[in-house]
Amino acid sequence: MTILETRHLKTYFPVKGGIFYSVREYIKAVNDVTVAVHAGEIVSIVGESGCGKSTLGLSVLGLAPVTSGEIYLAGNEMKITNIDSWKPFRKDFQIIFQDPFTSLNPRHTIFRILSEPLLVHNICSRKDVKEGVAILLEQVGLSSDYMERFPHAFSGGQRQRIAIARSIGVRPKLIVCDEVASALDVSVQAQIIRLLMKLREKMGLSLLFITHDLSLVKAISDRVYVMYLGKILEIEPTADLFERPQHPYTKALLEAIPTLNRSKRPKILEGEVPSPVNLPRGCLFQTRCRYKKERCMEQHPDLDPRNKGKVACYYPLISP
């Protein structure tokens, strides 16, 4: 069952300028993206800053202004022009944000933060909500003594757990995780990843995991989408992405990571990233690709199935 699907999704941000604030250009944050998450899957969207992955995550939930395309939540099509069409699905489709320091209202106690969604969606009545909150805290490994405290008192990792507790309280089917571990220390990251995977087991949760950190992708995902300047360049099952990357960008990303293996020095990816308002004609990656040929400058390649995944490249690295 496909729990989440987008088809040719576009989210463009107009850039206004001039005396009359007329629209001059567009930042094509999400530029014709087709993504699918099946029930119980963890799908990662990976890319560097500015590639549009966060915007994609927000768009899917109606939190960013979608320009065109189709979004299906549990098979139901959303009316992209009307944000209220997401309302009945809010309970089933949740999001956790990157910054644990701003995603919790500093003036609310933990109890209030966690109980509000439970009450709004009628998961608990006023009588049992306190117990409900205690159970949630326990599920994410926090003491129920913390209920009356304020976010101020907790570390980044603990706050992220509270944010997770807030999302799972309504028993969602899918959670969009927008760089949830990036602001955390390494050992805390590990704890959060562990927690998410455990919850997936217990609740049959699906995750749309957005990150720039490929090592996290390897630890948690079933399938990976590689995003660059608003487009998807490669889709692979996790193991294949890391062992046999097909797109030159994916390979370059992997090679740039400093590993603990001292004999493998990170390789530098030369070339400039094009400005998002002034995209090149043809393949978006051409300005940095060492395999660039004539054809690459004419038109951006389609995502074609190849081996176990899909690649958008005229000269992919692995033969079929």
Place this chain on the structure above:
Amino acid sequence: MNSDPVLKVEDLTISFEDDDEDIEITDKVSFKIYPGEVFGLVGESGCGKTVTALALLKLLPMPGGKILSGHVLLKGKEILSLPLTEIRKVRGKDITMIFQEPSASMNPLLTVERQLMECFDYHEFLGDKDERVRDLLKLVGFPDLQRILHAYPHELSGGMLQRVMIAMALIMGPGLIIADEPTTALDVTVQAQVMELLMGMKSEMDTSILLITHNMGLIAQYADRLAVMYAGRIVEEGDVDIFFDNPLHPYSRGLLDAIPRIDSERAEIAPIQGQVPQPRDYVAGCRFCDRCSHAFSLCEAKPELNLFNKNQRVACFLYSKGNP
């Protein structure tokens, strides 16, 4: 390393004031950095590594930050006891610093040229200042000098800004550059570029680098020696090669096990249970005790940083004489 250290930090103890109480942040931190080497200071947030770096240049926030005791010797000369006017001569000239957030380190109202030229206002420089600025910008990889000289910070990307910061750090030919999480705010491809550049500069201008980070990969690739900090103390110190082959302290091992790896086949990441203690709650004995699977009775006392072999030191009772 037989030559004399560029920097020698001895028993540096720093505190912060909170509610009229002095809370100890670092506890007798000691290490040495030799000429031409990259020394990594690793630890997670709250361990005190950034505070240590700031203390080296007496840049602790006032009021509140205090250096309770300790020595910092730059090429043999004690700098902590220097008056403000003297310290200012050291900053930017003998020791320079690169910060994490490049966009916040530059004055948004000044062009790159003005910003770099500003360095000369505070230090003596004999020679053509314009030429020096240009040489350094070329060195850090800006081919189009005219464009970059007249650019404002908001026009440049993160990677470019960090390169300008490196140029600024090098302009007076310092003996030591402190790089505090220099690439954390950058994409991984840009990170590779910036780190290569930094390493190149290090060789070219023969400076040492104190690389502060929580990214073990950076240490593995670029550092020569490292020290691991936990809860205000150095728990392990040694050559990088040997460290990654055989990390001694349980925290070091835990940290390495917790990192999700790209290159290895290990799929599981094993988090360290428990949490980093707050400075308020630091105990006198071993501070990793409550999270350590090897804790035993001796751990209630403070473990000293002792020599394990020629190239490694560790502060852990597992390695004291008479223990396996």
Place this chain on the structure above:
Amino acid sequence: MFSELTKDRFKRFKKIRRAYYSLWILGIAFFLSLFSEFIANDKPLFLRYNGRSYFPALFFYSEQTFGGQYGTEADYLSLHNDHDFLKNGFMIFPIIPHSPLHSYLDLKGNPPHPPSYSHWLGTDSTARDVLTRLIYGFRICMVFSICLMVMGAIMGIIIGGIQGYLGGVVDIVVQRLIEIWSSLPFLYVVILVGSIYGSNFILLLIIMVIFHWIGLSYYMRGEFYKLKNMTYIKAARALGIGHVSIFFRQILPNALTPVITIMPFSLIGGITSLTALDFLGFGLPPPAPSWGELLSQGLNNLYAPWIAISTVSALFITLLLATFIGEGVREAFDPKSEYRIE
């Protein structure tokens, strides 16, 4: 329950001694002034006559109750000197046995009378006790200003908040309306309305409120614009929480910071505005005891300096205390002033 943030800020406020003590002093003075009738009154607090107890300060008793002829209210001051009465009873007056409205025409000489044993700050040009008028005037001043502050705040918060939260067309239209509104000359409106409907406390309050809320609305508009983009608000939306709830329960508690910092200065503004209006004669109608009116008398009777000096001093001290409080609040709420690196 107050969040850590609030507790921290209050702690910082307490550390600023000047502000903290000022708050206590002003607070206690205001509280006491609410009971002005028990501090300064020409009616006794307690009276015993022929074995029965009376509380003239609180209740109306006619002359006849005490052996007089008429049904009008007893004149306690003359009763106090009456031998027949004193044989059968006694009375206890408040500390200052004067009323703000009573003209003591039987004093030696012409009003204004200089300070004396019975009138500690003298009398004004119609022989009314200055100290009493100052005390009652203080109450009126403070009550007026506090009401102004609170009502202005409510209006400013709601209108500014709606502007910031909804943005777009609503914001633009309301903003233009505000601009037109704020170009109205306040003084003329007060004079006009006063002369048509006659001035009184409520009317004056209403007019001042509808001009004063504008300042705060600018701040609130800004705060709401900023806060509605905060991640926790996005999170609240993603959780399905409705707009009204987000406005009042999520954003508002965080937006109140400028309100708290503005409040002391709003108070000062209220006091000075009312005093100025009364001084010009367009404020509260006579014989209301008001500082502005006293100031005006003081100016007209400079040869009787005790009127001007006492009123100006009272004003000065009150405004000074309020300013200290305001500065203290501002400093307590501004964490950026804490760290210096040299």
